Amino acid sequence: MGEGCALGVVLLALGGTISVPGGARGARLSGAEITAAVPGLTDLRVPLEVRDVQAVPSGSLTFAQVLDVVDVASRAVAEGADGVVVTQGTDTLEETAFLADLVWPHEAPFVLTGAMRQPAMAGADGPANVLAAVRVAAAREARGAGALVVLGDEVHAARWVRKTHSTSPAAFSSPDTGPLGHVVEGRVRLLLAAPRHEPLAAGCDRERLEASRVALHVVTLDDDGAQLQGLEATHAGLVVAGFGVGHVPDVLVPRLGTLAEHMPVVLTSRTGSGSVLRHTYKAPGSETDLLRRGLIDGGFLDPYKSRVLLRLLLASGAGRDHIAKAFAVRG
Known part of the structure; x- marks a missing residue:
């Protein structure tokens, strides 16, 4: 009851x-x-x-x-x-x-x-x-x-x-x-039970929530990354919806690496199901390359839910290490 x-x-x-x-x-x-x-x-x-x-x-x-x-x-x-x-x-x-x-x-x-x-x-x-x-x-x-x-x-x-x-x-x-x-x-x-985790704090400061803007970039064929320019000045975090298991065009790699030095950048898949990988592919723009450059593994979380989680974590004042651990648990 x-x-x-x-x-x-x-x-x-x-x-x-x-x-x-x-x-x-x-x-x-x-x-x-x-x-x-x-x-x-x-x-x-x-x-x-x-x-x-x-x-x-x-x-x-x-x-x-x-x-x-x-x-x-x-x-x-x-x-x-x-x-x-x-x-x-x-x-x-x-x-x-x-x-x-x-x-x-x-x-x-x-x-x-x-x-x-x-x-x-x-x-x-x-x-x-x-x-x-x-x-x-x-x-x-x-x-x-x-x-x-x-x-x-x-x-x-x-x-x-x-x-x-x-x-x-x-x-x-x-x-x-x-x-x-x-x-x-x-x-x-x-018939099934979903895993439950310790709830995040719901009482985050609403001004901080408003300021914790998270961008979502869906990678597309021949993507030149122009939409990623200047993101450090306008957003506190980024979710990348990559190809397949977490790949992007190699031309985007330097820009994403630079962004990851300034804000949490979460790598997800745009496919709609399945997980991004961690160390199967090694070429420039592969998941191994991106994670090595500081991007955070989104696991099974899709881009939309990753954005929700990242923004709530940022609004609570979480730093990059805490955010990476939260995605490791929930992704």
């Missing part, structure tokens, strides 16, 4: 497709309206408290706003909630879920969900996703699992989940692991 007297599940409603009714421009469904349209929700016999927090499309969410939502959720758990559900847009769901997971300190599940189709569309998926998310948030099996993403009756770890299709209702998957579990006939079945 919860950490105080049990309140059941608290649902925090943001914006996103799940809240877009169609028709009037700018109209938004409240959390109460979203849950009222969910068949079978009252039959769960799970006390549900619904709160509206930020009416923000997920593409416009900021780190600070997400951390504010986590704070609200944390207070709800401290007051006795058994779990929390957050409804939001799916565009940045994989990033907001990972940010929440990095700082979530409770055993109570933190479950994020949304929709790929608006409520007025044929085959709207929002109601089923909310029902499944509430089931997971209330389930003993989900306790201690951190932040979870629930869509299409699949339960994904925030650490692994990605949005892999722009329009399909089955847009979310975890390419490296598959889902942790499923909701089957109303029963939450978790």
Whole structure:
């Protein structure tokens, strides 16, 4: 049960497709309206408290706003909630879920969900996703699992989940692991357990967070690195999404090495799954060459989640060695 007297599940409603009714421009469904349209929700016999927090499309969410939502959720758990559900847009769901997971300190599940189709569309998926998310948030099996993403009756770890299709209702998957579990006939079945790590400090100074800008450079064919010029003056860190196992054109190598002398530079793969390597290839621009020049191994973390982790670490005042150790543990 919860950490105080049990309140059941608290649902925090943001914006996103799940809240877009169609028709009037700018109209938004409240959390109460979203849950009222969910068949079978009252039959769960799970006390549900619904709160509206930020009416923000997920593409416009900021780190600070997400951390504010986590704070609200944390207070709800401290007051006795058994779990929390957050409804939001799916565009940045994989990033907001990972940010929440990095700082979530409770055993109570933190479950994020949304929709790929608006409520007025044929085959709207929002109601089923909310029902499944509430089931997971209330389930003993989900306790201690951190932040979870629930869509299409699949339960994904925030650490692994990605949005892999722009329009399909089955847009979310975890390419490296598959889902942790499923909701089957109303029963939450978790088949795998995601590793949990000590949460990072959620109360970082918001001014420092704002100042801890992290750039993301996706390497492309015949990339001349022009976008990397002057980065030391504007950003505190860089994530490089390299080819394949972590390769870049050799012309970029001196520039990346110089940047690594001034800021943490994390090497990841742009492929969408799999890990960067450490010492298989030796040519200029290879992973061995780049790591030798001071870049940090991102492991299995994709570029988007690496950027989330790096920015949060920088905002907490972490130095390069601490950052490298954090990526070694979490990547």
